Amino acid sequence: MTTSIKQLPDIEQVLSGNGACGGCPATMGLRVVGKALGSNAIMLLTPSCAVASMGMTPKLGYNWPCINICFASAGSSASGITHAVEIMQEKGRLQGELPTVFTWTGDGGTYDIGFQALSAAAERNDNIIHFCYNNEAYSNTGVQRSGATPRGCFTTTTPTGKRQPKKNLALLMLEHNIPYVATANVAYPGDLYDKVVKAKNTPGTKYIEILAPCYLGWQFDMSETVQMSRAAVRCGAWLLWEAENGKINFNNPSARIISGKKAAEPVDEYLMNQGRFNRLLKGPDATQRIAEIQGDIDREIAFMRERAKITV
Ligand SMILES: Cc1ncc(C[n+]2csc(CCOP(=O)(O)OP(=O)(O)O)c2C)c(N)n1
Ligand code: SF4
């Protein structure tokens, strides 16, 4: 049974007065993560909106020890920290439960610039949780494309709409044979909370990716962050799943789509509500380009179904 939003613990690790935009999905996700991890954790951040939002010592917006590291090194730095705390415990310099070592990293720092170090940490199965809050662009530097940007999307480096589909990084992480991989979404906080609790209690490398619709990059009203997150799941542009020791399970509402009990909504309305697809929708080849985006979603659903050995 999924934890309901009313059952989430009162503990707040994300403090008021931080520098995030109103309605920031990354900060909403982090708030839920904080409720699941509690205070005994060490946070590592690569350059991103999450760093810009946290403020400066001694007035940090996040209530953990926070380490700012360079873009490429989330995986390797977290590995170093987790080994250090294990050695401190062995030597009797750290008593009690070991802190959870986690990285809080954007899609730029995960899909692109940080992938090598993350892949190496996963191959070593170092005891860390890597969180990717995925706003599908390099938002902090003014919205450039990343490997997570979907096809058709306008960014400052894809002025006519991105021509390539996004990568499936959660699946790539699963191929590292790590014990826990999950996708989540800020519209489903109980589902996210449960996944973080599982990751916290699982030794080895864990990867959790949270879709984070950013009003600035996606161009919608900031009050609609949660609706936009939900719409992504309903049309199948974002699938909720988790894999424990390699076995994939889908979570509702994605489970209903994957099992064929409910059809995914057509992508058109989801696209029309985001300014980042405006130019594409107004272009002469709009029908063809929407069909390409729909094709990417349909292919991904079929592929994940097959990968999870689900027949409809
Ligand atoms: C090696 C390196 N290249 C570029 C930058 C500039 N930079 C800082 S934040 C950022 C964007 C990060 O994107 P992402 O990881 O998706 O996080 P978001 O900004 O979307 O929260 C960039 C390119 C940097 N700090 N270091
Ligand atoms: S630009 Fe987007 S991701 Fe960055 S702080 Fe604002 S809402 Fe959050």
Ligand SMILES: [Mg+2]
């Ligand atoms: Mg980003």
